[in-house]
Amino acid sequence: MKRGGVVYKSEFQLYHEGRPFTVVVRNYTEADFDGLIQIQRECFPPPFPEDLWWSKEQLNSHVHFFPEGAICVEVDGEIAGSMTCLLVDFRPDDPPHTWEEITDNGFIRSHKPDGNTLYVVDISVKPASRKLGLGKLMMQAMYQTVVHLNLDRLLGGGRMPGFSRYASQMNAEEYVQKVVSGELKDPVVTFLLNCGRLPVRLEENYLEDEESLNWAALMEWRNPFKNKNIQINS
CATH class of the missing domain: 3.40.630.30 (Gcn5-related N-acetyltransferase (GNAT))
Structure with missing residues (x-):
């Protein structure tokens, strides 16, 4: 193509x-x-x-x-x-x-x-x-x-600007898990979740970003027309 x-x-x-x-x-x-x-x-x-x-x-x-x-x-x-x-x-x-x-x-x-x-x-x-x-x-x-x-997908590193407020209480992975579960809201990660994107993994030292403590959540939207696990019977 x-x-x-x-x-x-x-x-x-x-x-x-x-x-x-x-x-x-x-x-x-x-x-x-x-x-x-x-x-x-x-x-x-x-x-x-x-x-x-x-x-x-x-x-x-x-x-x-x-x-x-x-x-x-x-x-x-x-x-x-x-x-x-x-x-x-x-x-x-x-x-x-x-x-x-x-x-x-x-x-x-x-x-x-x-x-x-x-x-x-x-x-x-x-x-x-x-x-x-x-x-x-x-x-x-x-x-x-x-x-x-x-x-296959849309992918990108989402800033985590709310993380610096909670870094003394939890690590980056725990923070993102709480945002995904709805216990916390993050200005960027929550927005991306609402757009249909899901975390793939975390990236440390992704970008110089004081609010995120340089962390980012790598989040994707997968092409639904390329999901090989779905069978459509005619």
């Missing part, structure tokens, strides 16, 4: 508190770069390191190597969020990796056109727009890409 050349655009009306919004999920282009960098500033304020915000060089690399994995969401014509992915080869028993290693420091030159997994580099939504459910809309768009490209 030849991959590439997919142009994504989905437009619809969204309603929040009785007010209609025109929402468009589409591939981002060079014309969007300034808006995408502003989203990073708003989403990742200090103590998150500024050098981890997108640069125009990185964004150029995204649209060059894998434009299908570079999407944004507009609300009433204004960019309010973005999501970036690349293709990798992944097996659950692969060695641990960091965000820098698997994404080539965010430049995605590590993109493998014949990879089996759509890997999330970043997902960001402006704080003022988060009640609109835009993150889920972008995640659903990428699930459609997984199916369209006949991949």
Whole structure:
């Protein structure tokens, strides 16, 4: 199956508190770069390191190597969020990796056109727009890409920003288990669970992230059309 050349655009009306919004999920282009960098500033304020915000060089690399994995969401014509992915080869028993290693420091030159997994580099939504459910809309768009490209899964390392509050009481694995069971809520892990993603394993020293104590939960959504354990009788 030849991959590439997919142009994504989905437009619809969204309603929040009785007010209609025109929402468009589409591939981002060079014309969007300034808006995408502003989203990073708003989403990742200090103590998150500024050098981890997108640069125009990185964004150029995204649209060059894998434009299908570079999407944004507009609300009433204004960019309010973005999501970036690349293709990798992944097996659950692969060695641990960091965000820098698997994404080539965010430049995605590590993109493998014949990879089996759509890997999330970043997902960001402006704080003022988060009640609109835009993150889920972008995640659903990428699930459609997984199916369209006949991949095994969508995968990515989810930050665990609530962990630092509980680290003196439990380890990272216990924390994630409590989030999965619903005993605790985590701003990122709980969001990913609500999007249908499940933990595969934990990654230590995944990303410089004070709130998560550098931990991340590697979480996946598996392509339901590639589940070999399901038999359909006609």
